[in-house]
Amino acid sequence: METLSTPTRVSELATILDDAVASYPDACAIATETDRITYRDLGDRVAALADRLREAGVGPDCTVAVHVPRSPVAIIAIHAVIATGAVVAPLDANDPPERVRTLLDQAGASHLVVHHGDPSTGEEWEQSAESIGETLALVRRDVAPTALEPGYLLFTSGSTGVPKGVLLPGRAVAHFARWAAESIGLTSADRVAAQASLTFDLSTFDLFSTAVAGATTVVFPDWLKPFPADTVDWLAQQQITALYGVPTLIKGIVAAGGRASTLPDLTTVLFAGEPYPVAALADLQTAFPEATIRNWYGPTETNVCTAYDVRQWQPGTPVPIGDAIDAVTVAIVDDELVVAGPTLLTGYVVDGVVSDPAVDVVFPDGETRRAYRTGDHVYRDDGGRLVLVGRVDRQIKRRGYRIDLDGVEAVAAESASVRAAAAVVVGLDQHLVLFVDVDPASTTALESVEHILRERLPAYSQPDRVVPCSPLPTNPRGKVDRPRLEELAAHTLTDRQENQS
Structure with a gap:
């Protein structure tokens, strides 16, 4: 056999x-x-x-x-x-x-x-x-x-x-x-x-x-x-x-x-x-x-x-x-x-x-x-x-690579300074924005998050921006309000583009 x-x-x-x-x-x-x-x-x-x-x-x-x-x-x-x-x-x-x-x-x-x-x-x-x-x-x-x-x-x-x-x-x-x-x-x-x-x-x-x-x-x-x-x-x-x-x-x-x-x-x-x-x-x-x-x-x-x-x-x-x-x-x-x-x-x-x-x-x-x-x-x-219409789950394709948004969030959450994390994508170029709930008084919280992302994720999965957001918005069912975060991410992207122009 x-x-x-x-x-x-x-x-x-x-x-x-x-x-x-x-x-x-x-x-x-x-x-x-x-x-x-x-x-x-x-x-x-x-x-x-x-x-x-x-x-x-x-x-x-x-x-x-x-x-x-x-x-x-x-x-x-x-x-x-x-x-x-x-x-x-x-x-x-x-x-x-x-x-x-x-x-x-x-x-x-x-x-x-x-x-x-x-x-x-x-x-x-x-x-x-x-x-x-x-x-x-x-x-x-x-x-x-x-x-x-x-x-x-x-x-x-x-x-x-x-x-x-x-x-x-x-x-x-x-x-x-x-x-x-x-x-x-x-x-x-x-x-x-x-x-x-x-x-x-x-x-x-x-x-x-x-x-x-x-x-x-x-x-x-x-x-x-x-x-x-x-x-x-x-x-x-x-x-x-x-x-x-x-x-x-x-x-x-x-x-x-x-x-x-x-x-x-x-x-x-x-x-x-x-x-x-x-x-x-x-x-x-x-x-x-x-x-x-x-x-x-x-x-x-x-x-x-x-x-x-x-x-x-x-x-x-x-x-x-x-x-x-x-x-x-x-x-x-x-x-x-x-x-x-x-x-x-x-x-x-x-x-x-x-x-x-x-x-x-x-x-x-x-x-x-x-x-x-x-x-x-x-x-x-x-x-x-x-x-093709879209994904059933929260995996996306960006620049040819599959990125699991839940996976990005899980890695960010390993930082001791992160209370919660939520990743969204916006725009035709699928900008990946990671929102993190961290202590606003901390001067090293974002640096800590970015460090662990660099250590644990390949370059193609890195967020384009890491944005502090405390607390993360929630919907009536108590879950993270991702549509609201997408709106915030779009505004963040627009503001950034205007500042660069």
């Missing part, structure tokens, strides 16, 4: 690179401004690192976190961990050390791959690391072997402020990667701008869909993101043909002069992670009149589960998320979208233990399927296409 720990459970994902090496050995696999790695070379480097990991005890019963800045080295490390049959858990090297330690504990990580000499590598890890290559080292953690199904572990916010791991089986990532490459006609001539954080599910396209087609993953420099005009220049210089990003990034590119005349090679634009504002989407269509433009939708738990060809969209109408991708089945239950099929997660990983949030759902065709309730309100338009 086959067990969850057999390497064959990740063979679909692991063999994507093997097939690329066999089919496109001389094609460029990874490019930076200074380096070029062919698929043959990538395959050799991955195989060598995988051998060293196996010699160090890494295998199917292990969970290996990769704490390496986004780079060719990080991509090689991820492929190598997958090749061993272990669970791979990419981490963000820019996260605070305390958050990284929390993620390691949540994942039940048995090993940690680090980059020697990088300032983001914690001192305690650097001291206990053993070399597994010229720049990489392996840290063993005192964690018992797990029975996790090998795959890809990505982290999302939890309602208590503690991140939870979403374990995607290797076959789920492989299914998405192959569908994505085929659906847009990706080829070995394409150059894909790999800009997504390795902890973000969008990065699975950059790493694996490119390999499916023998395309080039061009590593986007992190420092460029705050500078849209420089990003446009980089896209042109690198002759990028395909870009998969969040609307915030793509809107900035268009606003900075990105269009068919300045980026003639960019023929495919894909977006996901958050709704694209209607007016801005019309600008994107005008800027790239001949490009393929797709809206891909799906929470981390399903990766991409629906898709929509934006060329069919009419300005002034809601932007659909389309319909299910190949082999995926979707249904609307109590106005909520539920998803079944090969892209579903194995489960959530908390303290190294898996819990399955999926439920059995009877679909309209009469079949009962294991399905994930997305928490998103949807409806079908007159053309039968799914349209």
